[in-house]
Amino acid sequence: MVYRMIFNQEAYFGRGAIKEIPNVAKTHGFHKAFIVTDPVLLKTGTVKKVTDVLDAAGMPYEIFDNVKPNPPVECIQDGVAKFKSAGADFLIGLGGGSPQDTCKGIGIIAANPEFADVLSLEGTAATKNPSVPIFGVPTTAGTASETTINYVVTDTAKKRKFVAVDPHDIPLVAFVDPDMTDSMPRSLKVATGLDALTHAIEGFVTPGAWELSDCLSLQTIRMIADNLAKSADGDVEAGEKMAYASYITGMAYSNVGLGLVHGMAHALGGLLGVAHGVANGILLAPVMEYNKDYTGEKYRAIAHAFGDQDSYNPDRSIEEVREEAVQRIHKLTVDLGNPTTISEVGAKESDIDGLTENAFVDVCTGGNPRKPTKEDIHAIYESLM
Ligand SMILES: NC(=O)c1ccc[n+]([C@@H]2O[C@H](COP(=O)([O-])OP(=O)(O)OC[C@H]3O[C@@H](n4cnc5c(N)ncnc54)[C@H](O)[C@@H]3O)[C@@H](O)[C@H]2O)c1
Ligand SMILES: [Fe+2]
Known part of the structure; x- marks a missing residue:
């Protein structure tokens, strides 16, 4: 029996962990972030905690906040289009499972455009290229999308959710910062x-x-x-x-x-x-x-x-x-x-x-x-x- 175990390349834990984001990005030679998040987190100031850190480091970013819970195919497609015009070279999945999973879908399709329909990613699709590099920043304590090789999408037409399992989607780096989860009701x-x-x-x-x-x-x-x-x-x-x-x-x-x-x-x-x-x-x-x-x-x-x-x-x-x-x-x-x-x-x-x-x-x-x-x-x- 052979066991395969896939983990993030790097992970940071503790209050203040998000402050490491700019330095880690620079280490990897990244220049501009595309932040995938949802409107609630933008409105309640959770996103600002990360953008304040990026602003202080002079790192440019663009925010995509059109993620809905149980994210539908259309959210990912919208995100792919916005990512392409943003000129960013890495992604930050900032939120609970829904933004982080949407982020994975965007990163996978941006690197493997033949899966642009999203539906063909169900199960174990044979993507050829690793996702655009992802930094995972969880704001809930549940899905662990920041360290998994899975993402879950809703097929709106058929009212069903499906799971994509793909080692190419694992976030490169995770930042597990409890300051980001305290605000959960x-x-x-x-x-x-x-x-x-x-x-x-x-x-x-x-x-x-x-x-x-x-x-x-x-x-x-x-x-x-x-x-x-x-x-x-x-x-x-x-x-x-x-x-x-x-x-x-x-x-x-x-x-x-x-x-x-x-x-x-x-x-x-x-x-x-x-x-x-x-x-x-x-x-x-x-x-x-x-x-x-x-x-x-x-x-x-x-x-x-x-x-x-x-x-x-x-x-x-x-x-x-x-x-x-x-x-x-x-x-x-x-x-x-x-x-x-x-x-x-x-x-x-x-x-x-x-x-x-x-x-x-x-x-x-x-x-x-x-x-x-x-x-x-x-x-x-x-x-x-
Ligand atoms: N990728 C995986 O491996 C994996 C594993 C399990 C589940 N999932 C998927 O993840 C999704 C569920 O994710 P979830 O349960 O983290 O919730 P979610 O991302 O859907 O968020 C639910 C709500 O909580 C709000 N919220 C998130 N963080 C908050 C905070 N710190 N303070 C206040 N409000 C906050 C959001 O704005 C949203 O309105 C489902 O689609 C599920 O199928 C993925
Ligand atoms: Fe789960």
């Missing part, structure tokens, strides 16, 4: 934190996991268990840990894969526009329950991280501990106030067939430890009405 901290937790748990139990990815996934599960609720309640140090946890688990899942929670969450996001982390939070415990007999001893570690100090006791059956792990994750999502049904986020009975079809073919579903049938997926959605 509680609901966003909860949603993106549940996304990070889902990455950690799916990356931990996927068949592609191995010792190196397990180090990263398990440490993150512990960090999130200790810090997500505190961070949501405004604890700034816990927020800092969440920013790092998101990145650390991204290093693992980007390389080993995810699972059915993500496959089913993408279907909800594509059809109903449900925020990605909220959708994951609804599905995480039910899919853990569905997967539990296919996870070996791994749920012992999850139960332990979430406070079951006796989970490694050999006198306790693995079946009992697995159920404990599922219940503890369910309780977390309830305590955090995340919805627990898909009807709460607008799903109707008549949506379930379409959701099932899209979840079944989603790239992430292939990483699930238990191979689901369409009937299984249908039944899980049905149980969440």
Whole structure:
């Protein structure tokens, strides 16, 4: 067995990390930045934190702020056109997953114009050239797009999200600066934190996991268990840990894969526009329950991280501990106030067939430890009405 692991070339962590951007850009010989972000971040001053640093260093830039959540194909195409006329030689993906993923699409198409339709990038497209160099600057603590080889796009016409997996899109440098994530409102901290937790748990139990990815996934599960609720309640140090946890688990899942929670969450996001982390939070415990007999001893570690100090006791059956792990994750999502049904986020009975079809073919579903049938997926959605 040969394992492939792809990471950023360079990454900076800590409060003030964004101040390194101009020097790192100069080291690489870059002259002008094209900043990909969204209108909320521009209005609330988050973008200004980065442009102040660039202004002080005399580094020119152009801002593209036309990114929408669950970014559609059209956002990327608009960005490619603006990038071409900007005369920039590197990209800064500044935001949550939506701006960062849009940035990856722009960088890939600018370097591989034969994929200008965007749709042909679904799955593992054979791009020839690396993206225009990307600096990833996350403002949420969840997707880890700044360190992954994936990006997620909405096919507006078909109301479905698709994943592009391409080593050519990995950001060259990441700047994980908790000063950029402090401003998240509680609901966003909860949603993106549940996304990070889902990455950690799916990356931990996927068949592609191995010792190196397990180090990263398990440490993150512990960090999130200790810090997500505190961070949501405004604890700034816990927020800092969440920013790092998101990145650390991204290093693992980007390389080993995810699972059915993500496959089913993408279907909800594509059809109903449900925020990605909220959708994951609804599905995480039910899919853990569905997967539990296919996870070996791994749920012992999850139960332990979430406070079951006796989970490694050999006198306790693995079946009992697995159920404990599922219940503890369910309780977390309830305590955090995340919805627990898909009807709460607008799903109707008549949506379930379409959701099932899209979840079944989603790239992430292939990483699930238990191979689901369409009937299984249908039944899980049905149980969440
Ligand atoms: N590339 C990957 O590997 C990967 C992994 C998981 C998810 N995703 C994708 O990422 C997208 C979700 O990204 P997300 O959850 O980070 O949210 P997002 O980028 O969609 O942002 C959601 C909202 O939060 C606001 N926001 C972001 N940062 C803020 C801050 N610091 N303060 C206040 N408001 C802020 C944004 O302006 C936006 O209105 C989905 O499309 C999802 O499918 C990508
Ligand atoms: Fe995710």
